Amino acid sequence: VENYTIAVDAMGGDYGPCVTVPAVIKALADLPHVQIILVGNSNQITKILQKYHYNPCQLTIKHTTDVVMMNDLPAMALKYKTASSMRIAIDLVKTGQAEACVSAGNTGALLAISRYVLKTLPGIDRPAIIGSLFATAEQKNLQILDLGANVDMSAKNLYQFALMGSVLVSVVENITRPKVGLLNLDAVHPAANKIVQQTDALLASSTEINYCGLLTPQKIFSKDADLVVCDGFIGNIVLKVAEGSASYLQFLLKNNFKKYNWLTKITAILIDPLIQSVFKTISSDYCNGATLLGLQKIVVKSHGNAGVMGFTQAIKHATIQIEKKVLTQFAARLNNAP
């Protein structure tokens, strides 16, 4: 295996270096051919590093004190936080010192800075975000795009993202011809929306994409598709409502089991690991790592609240994309596109 380097924004996410540093150590142990540049406050980073054993040849620290905050406006972060850990990590990818960047920081800022610094692929105006919703029972993740904020995307753009997303799903999930579905709100009147109508036609005529047709929101979870395509506004709602209802149901289950008699209480104790295991499959610790699609380089976004296991997943997500040369595959597919 070739050696390569990944730049990690050590300060991003809800927990910063407390999560990112142990996750990097864990990833490096599993991936001896990978080098990581930890970008962030070197005092904080080294303090945590001292607790771990690792191969020092695999790890570099790039010191910087500025940080993009979770509530920074993307445009402001782009303009003023040019010395932030997020920006420096992306710059390292631009200059070729790293092959990919991984960050758990502010999504809007990551999109804006990546787009500005790394540029988009020909014909694509803004990057989209592809990520997984719940993992299915067979451990295949359902992937959905766009989870970013691309409102008013053209049918051509949606089609391009479907092409790239298809490559990514086949690589990441190891599916030869992933089934691609197009989200449509209305089961009765297919494609009332004009963009959906046009995208549907483009996808249906494609030989590169294994298109399985329109999907209503109820059908997202039915495994009819490996990849669901929709615009960023809808994708965002889908993601957040799915997360919200899952944690609400977990709460309901726990509450119900507690409230009955001694038999149900004992059963609740017995069954708890099973319930945990089900809900673990849908947590950000299990399936984590969204990809900014349509950039000239690889940028992976970790869930802000991911723990060590989750952030390690996000790093590995980047390594798979580097090793399988997804960028070359994207370019080839886009060249063939209508």
Added chain:
Amino acid sequence: VENYTIAVDAMGGDYGPCVTVPAVIKALADLPHVQIILVGNSNQITKILQKYHYNPCQLTIKHTTDVVMMNDLPAMALKYKTASSMRIAIDLVKTGQAEACVSAGNTGALLAISRYVLKTLPGIDRPAIIGSLFATAEQKNLQILDLGANVDMSAKNLYQFALMGSVLVSVVENITRPKVGLLNLDAVHPAANKIVQQTDALLASSTEINYCGLLTPQKIFSKDADLVVCDGFIGNIVLKVAEGSASYLQFLLKNNFKKYNWLTKITAILIDPLIQSVFKTISSDYCNGATLLGLQKIVVKSHGNAGVMGFTQAIKHATIQIEKKVLTQFAARLNNAP
């Protein structure tokens, strides 16, 4: 208690008279002061009625053979299905022969026909739909509007619906001053959307509404609010994704319990009723009956796939609104609105 009459579209929904007729019998037994007119194919209706005991004074059949199909376009149903069970049931409300209409049929057609026949309240262009998402552990339902298809609603309209929704929630859920939240997609940048911004200002300045501020989609299920307000496009996605993820999680739970050793299998059998009870609270059989808000009369929409228990719930939902005189309360609130 006063006597009054409800018109029931016997042919609507996935099961038609097989569900609506037994549900009507059940409702009448519980509500001796109510009369129901069953509108639909009298052959089919009487065949089912023969299996039940009921007080014939409470029940009338209005024969009609035409039916609005689930995939009829609303405009076509409005124009050509003037002798359908749905239309006749609504006409009965218009002419004062019934106080409310209950249907499990085509939502778009019900909206279009109700709007055309019954007219909207002053200042309101189209009716919205208010209904419950999951029932909470304490059996209070979380209500959400608009579940209809009102895209591009004005802030003023959203405010008017919030006023009426607030009345309805206080009546139906028996909450004195229901907490009203406004859905906002972005937790970081409050009210990026202009309509949300304006509605937020209107709600915040209202003395009639117990406004608790902006809610992100993840927070919908947190019980911070009794009523969540959003436009019909987003509301529709929220409803469908919540339904989809709930049934997906139920599937995951069942599958996981089956696959382990004999101990987990036994536990699974023991725990099954509890899981059922949790998922029952979120099924259309438990919390059913959405209301078309902003009309001059009462129209209740049952979930298309509701069973007998669910459709009975929808009928009772209509009776509460009649008895608590919600229409009078709506008018009073709207008169005071800015």
